[in-house]
Amino acid sequence: MPDFSVIIPCYRDEKKLHSLLKQLQRMPKCVNEIIVADGDSSITCRDICNAGGASWLPCLPCRGQQLSTGAAIAQGDVLWFLHADARISNNAFTAMKDALQRGAIGGYFTFRFDVPRQWPARILEPAIALRCRFGVPYGDQGLFILRKSYFAAGGHAPWPLFEEVPLVHGARRLGSFAALREHIFVDSRRWQRDGWWRRTWYNRKLALKFACGATPDVLAERYQ
Structure with missing residues (x-):
């Protein structure tokens, strides 16, 4: 089993981070380190990291910069990027290995909405899988990559949104970037709050505007 460095960008999501760190503590002993890149430089986040066996790294509040800063100090053979509100499966490390x-x-990993799931999830999940096949999987799907390949592919862009797009394109030029059948469970709170179809349509509009040349900084202001 190769050594993994887990890199987690966090911004005012300490409760979810605490849950994720507890999951990682129960995983096989192949985690070389856990690095939490905290965009809020929160003392609460620091204390949760100390209790959860993670290194706390205060950063600027920009997800792309948080991820690349964490990757720059990571020492593992494999870099695994997780959002703080993710829930991982028990077989995640075996699937990656x-x-x-x-x-x-x-x-x-395969995108799956976490509970509470509603009926639109059964339609959206296959659509997301299709998008990933012909387009780009996003960071909430637990991207992992060999450390040497990460830097050869150019790493994350220093953007607040769509920061993984250049990385995935670069990785696919280097070799096989595998779609795992194993699920990663994505927090559904934004879909619950905004409405399943309204949130999905809003996300697609952002992606379309990005594809048409809109800058991530401008799009991030609208996303917030």
Whole structure:
């Protein structure tokens, strides 16, 4: 089993981070380190990291910069990028190890909404899988990549949104970027709050504007 460095960007999401760190503590002993890149430089976040066996790294509140800053100090053979509100499966490390042994340089997990799930989730999840096949999986799908390949691919862009797009394109030029069947469970609170179809349409509009040349900084202001 290769050594993994887990890198988690966090911004005022300490409750979810605490839950994720507890999950990681129960995983097989292949985690070399956990780095939490805190965009709020919160003392509460620092205390949660200390209690959860993670290194606390205060950063600017920009997800792309948080991720690249964490990756720059990571020492593991494999970098695994997780959002603070993710829930991971018990077989996550085995799935990644198997993909790497088959020759992949990295990959991503299958998107699945966490509970409480409503009926639109059964439609949106296959649509997201199709988007990933022909487009780009986003950071909430637990991207992982060999450390040397991460830097060869150019790393994360220093953007607040769509920071993983250049990385995934670069990784796919280097080798196989595997789509794992194993699920990663994505927090559904934004869809619950805004409405499933309204949130989905809003996300698609952002992606379309990005594809048409809008800058991530401008889009991030609208996203907030």
